Amino acid sequence: MKKIFKKALIICSALLALCVSVPGVSADTGEFPEYVEISFKVGDENLSINGNMVTVEKPYVTEGGTTLVPVRVITEAFGAKVLWDEETEKITIEYPDVIMVLQIGNKVARVNDHAEELSEAPVISDLSTMVPLRFISESFGATVGYDDETQSITVIKEAHGEESTLAGTTELPYIGDSYFGWIMDNPKNFIMGERSFNGDYTSFIDENGNSVDIEIIRLTEEMSFDEYFSIAKDELTGYTLVKADKCVDRNGNKYMHFQSKSYGMIVDTRSWIGEENMVAISTYFDEEADDRIKKECLSLADSFYMGGVFDEKVYNLTDTEDGYRVFEDEKYKFEFKIPADYLRSGYSAAENEFTFIKEEDAKISYVFVNVYSKSDTATAEKFAVQDKETNTKYINRDLVKATEIEECTVNGVVGYRYTCSPSEEHMLTDVFFEVGDYVYNLGMDIYSDENTDIADTIINSFTAEKLDMGEIGTILRNDPEKTDRNIKTDKWRLTMPYSWTADYDAFDTGAAFSNRYCNSVVTVGIAHQKDITDANKEEKLSEMAQEYADFADTEIVEETNSVKINGDTYYKTVMVYEDDTERIYITIYITHKNSRVVSFVLTQGEAAYNSAANEEFVDIIKSFEMK
Amino acid sequence: MACSPVFADVNIYVNGTPQLAVGYLNGDTTYVPLRAVSEALGADVSWDEATQSAYISFNEDNLITKLADEISPSVVAIVGNYKPEYMTSTQHNFNELTAHGTGVVIKSGGVILTNAHVVEDIENITVVFQDGTSYAGTVQNIDKISDLAIVKINKLGLKPVTFANPESVVAGKSVIAIGTPLSLSMRNTVTKGIISGVNVSTADSYYPLIQTDAAINSGNSGGPLINMQGQLIGINSSKYAGVGIEGMAFSIPLETVNYVLAQFEKNGKVLRPDIGVTFENSWEANIGLPTNKGITVKSSTSEYLKNGDTVTKVNGRSIHSIIEYNSAVRDTYTGGDTLSITVTRNGEETDVDVPVTLQ
Numbered sequence: 001m002k003k004i005f006k007k008a009l010i011i012c013s014a015l016l017a018l019c020v021s022v023p024g025v026s027a028d029t030g031e032f033p034e035y036v037e038i039s040f041k042v043g044d045e046n047l048s049i050n051g052n053m054v055t056v057e058k059p060y061v062t063e064g065g066t067t068l069v070p071v072r073v074i075t076e077a078f079g080a081k082v083l084w085d086e087e088t089e090k091i092t093i094e095y096p097d098v099i100m101v102l103q104i105g106n107k108v109a110r111v112n113d114h115a116e117e118l119s120e121a122p123v124i125s126d127l128s129t130m131v132p133l134r135f136i137s138e139s140f141g142a143t144v145g146y147d148d149e150t151q152s153i154t155v156i157k158e159a160h161g162e163e164s165t166l167a168g169t170t171e172l173p174y175i176g177d178s179y180f181g182w183i184m185d186n187p188k189n190f191i192m193g194e195r196s197f198n199g200d201y202t203s204f205i206d207e208n209g210n211s212v213d214i215e216i217i218r219l220t221e222e223m224s225f226d227e228y229f230s231i232a233k234d235e236l237t238g239y240t241l242v243k244a245d246k247c248v249d250r251n252g253n254k255y256m257h258f259q260s261k262s263y264g265m266i267v268d269t270r271s272w273i274g275e276e277n278m279v280a281i282s283t284y285f286d287e288e289a290d291d292r293i294k295k296e297c298l299s300l301a302d303s304f305y306m307g308g309v310f311d312e313k314v315y316n317l318t319d320t321e322d323g324y325r326v327f328e329d330e331k332y333k334f335e336f337k338i339p340a341d342y343l344r345s346g347y348s349a350a351e352n353e354f355t356f357i358k359e360e361d362a363k364i365s366y367v368f369v370n371v372y373s374k375s376d377t378a379t380a381e382k383f384a385v386q387d388k389e390t391n392t393k394y395i396n397r398d399l400v401k402a403t404e405i406e407e408c409t410v411n412g413v414v415g416y417r418y419t420c421s422p423s424e425e426h427m428l429t430d431v432f433f434e435v436g437d438y439v440y441n442l443g444m445d446i447y448s449d450e451n452t453d454i455a456d457t458i459i460n461s462f463t464a465e466k467l468d469m470g471e472i473g474t475i476l477r478n479d480p481e482k483t484d485r486n487i488k489t490d491k492w493r494l495t496m497p498y499s500w501t502a503d504y505d506a507f508d509t510g511a512a513f514s515n516r517y518c519n520s521v522v523t524v525g526i527a528h529q530k531d532i533t534d535a536n537k538e539e540k541l542s543e544m545a546q547e548y549a550d551f552a553d554t555e556i557v558e559e560t561n562s563v564k565i566n567g568d569t570y571y572k573t574v575m576v577y578e579d580d581t582e583r584i585y586i587t588i589y590i591t592h593k594n595s596r597v598v599s600f601v602l603t604q605g606e607a608a609y610n611s612a613a614n615e616e617f618v619d620i621i622k623s624f625e626m627k
Numbered sequence: 628m629a630c631s632p633v634f635a636d637v638n639i640y641v642n643g644t645p646q647l648a649v650g651y652l653n654g655d656t657t658y659v660p661l662r663a664v665s666e667a668l669g670a671d672v673s674w675d676e677a678t679q680s681a682y683i684s685f686n687e688d689n690l691i692t693k694l695a696d697e698i699s700p701s702v703v704a705i706v707g708n709y710k711p712e713y714m715t716s717t718q719h720n721f722n723e724l725t726a727h728g729t730g731v732v733i734k735s736g737g738v739i740l741t742n743a744h745v746v747e748d749i750e751n752i753t754v755v756f757q758d759g760t761s762y763a764g765t766v767q768n769i770d771k772i773s774d775l776a777i778v779k780i781n782k783l784g785l786k787p788v789t790f791a792n793p794e795s796v797v798a799g800k801s802v803i804a805i806g807t808p809l810s811l812s813m814r815n816t817v818t819k820g821i822i823s824g825v826n827v828s829t830a831d832s833y834y835p836l837i838q839t840d841a842a843i844n845s846g847n848s849g850g851p852l853i854n855m856q857g858q859l860i861g862i863n864s865s866k867y868a869g870v871g872i873e874g875m876a877f878s879i880p881l882e883t884v885n886y887v888l889a890q891f892e893k894n895g896k897v898l899r900p901d902i903g904v905t906f907e908n909s910w911e912a913n914i915g916l917p918t919n920k921g922i923t924v925k926s927s928t929s930e931y932l933k934n935g936d937t938v939t940k941v942n943g944r945s946i947h948s949i950i951e952y953n954s955a956v957r958d959t960y961t962g963g964d965t966l967s968i969t970v971t972r973n974g975e976e977t978d979v980d981v982p983v984t985l986q
Contacts, residue, residue: 095783096783097782097783097784098735098783098784099784106636106638107638107645108638108645108646110647111735111784112735112784112786113647113786114647114735114786115644115645115646115647116645116735116787117645138734138735138736138738139734139735139736139783139784140736140783141736141737141781141783142736143767144892145892146893191753191761192751192753193706193753194707195751205706
């Protein structure tokens, strides 16, 4: 019994020794480690490979600048298998997706089915096979870096991240968007081409270039399903119409199905008319395409329907939750919740300005975050004081309800906040936070019955991390210079206060200015009029003012009365009319001098009426000089 | 009867590209595999069993097709979603299938070269090969000044394109541009032209460009300009095209490509030596006339150079325009704290070593 036992032990340990000496067994747990890191100093025989110190035949750099390492470095680091052919002196290296064949003394290597030239041929040095490090590492998907200062080489292969295409993301049988309410089969043979910021455009492309798009379009007019159908059908005149049907989906929702031919492509569109949006799924494929491909595209469109249930079988594409989505910026390290129906605006955006807008019934609401460097003059509190003053100055005194600047704490950060609202529905609020060396201005101009709730949700969700000033640099807020500008032409000149900007270069016959801070526009008009004399002046000019009144359905607020400015008699009238969204006030000053009729018209939304803009309007008139 | 000779493998390069096929030497004669070498040259080979004869035929017409077939596996389409900085359009022309640009494989381990402007405004990049396979891509390096960027995909064993010798790029030579214009269903199209000019300056490019009449548009931008040997001579860029000017397209030459790639490898991005000065061209240089004049300092934060100074050489190389200055720095600056600038001030010429900051 004892004898047998001993023999077995010897055999076991012999086997064990064999295992250890077999080259190419990776030190890592997996066969091909996902994360690979090699680092060493040139000329040093001790290398760090995937966290372990390994001693090998010394790597060296050739005259041409190529670093050669013993092939063992490659096998240990990447887990690659190496086969050696004594006769041809060829080294075959096997790695997932790559088979590489190198030969001692040969600069031409084989990679899969093509040849590549090496900067240096492999050599045998002291019984070790030395191979070019960069070529092999890069062929295995690693990056090679060299640090001049420490004279060390680092090779890194990152574990690859998640696939960004849908095909790699989910195995669920259905996909959909719960915010817009659509569901369809998972397009398994398609990759996701595009997905817009707010989800109103999603597209999938297959390997043959055929595509399926889902588009959400906001409806601006209220029309019946049949009316939309006629309009859509009319738009397709000029194309060969294959189908034009009114159908019903599996949930009983009506939709239109159009199929048309154009330039050798078939376009198949199905559209649902909802309360606010039209949801359309379109698929495009070659007229000459295989039946299989046509079937695939069309069956995908066939599977699309509205009003379905989002259970565990449906992969939900939406990034919204309870009507909000989280916006985060990696560079400026902040995030906050924004209502799902706001779009990101890119119009002339600077990198440190993030603006989101929503347009509904011709009212534009917006939410923005601007980031600035902190300094003695640029602090959260100082900005709050400055901006509150500027903004409230230009709001109708009768309507503005402004709060004091309040200190508030949001997610551990102290902020300064004020609110001014021209009406119940319209709320303007600004919050300023300081985080590290920067000031964040989170501002909102919201038209909504729930504006307080929305503002609170947005503000309470805001978080920001300290930024590295070296990375971000200095960002100054470009407040306009508080200097007034002289506007002049050959025939006249006036002074435009700094809070206004010129809409276009002034002409001899007119000019227009807009206020930076509120909805007020001044137009100046100078026209020859010979038939006006001192006698009929009042009558004629009042008539002209009345023309404005007739233009829209206006109501007189202030009857025409005369005002003397700089020795000239102006006739002033104030009127108001209802626009789709608000009341618009028009203030006219009109006079006659040097055979010309000179008119100044101030057009303002109600929120801006009776504010500092009106005083500045009179200042503009006072500064007017004509040759 | 010949005794068996010792056959040593002979490497074969066709038009500079190494081949898998090898030849052998027997006495003074090199023997090569007929089909492999002929086809690499763009010729057709047919074998007549009856007469045991090989027929090699070359038709110039077929050359372009063969080149395109040869290079296409290395050319990819680049697609993605626009970043939110761009307002989404709600009306999509239903004939439009989007491809943002083209790229070319330069290393087998998944390294793709393209234009910076193709990838800078998109995210969720997908790279699509001619055979339809697609992979997620990430922007690994980007340099907007030269309009070049590297996209990395997780795929190994790809076929890279071979780089030509920059000196072989001269006006008059035929070239083809391979790309993915406008519609993914028309993947990998080929346009042909000649090199109309080298070292061409345009108003908005930092470095000189290759001018070609091969058609380049926003779809094949970022893709390769290939010579008749199937080698890469430039990366096409639609960024520099004049609006409405036909027959005038531009490619980024290898001098710039090689420089930028080396910088990416070394620093992860391009670090250019800045001497704190803005320059102005002579009026001749501005309108493109040849001139001996140097460039004038317009504004300077450096104590070594003043407004009005004229710079005529950088690191020993004569320069007559801002673009020439940029390429001189590109070619001669290999590191270090200073640039050697030859300055003329009040009629006197001196050489100054101006310190640089890398940015």
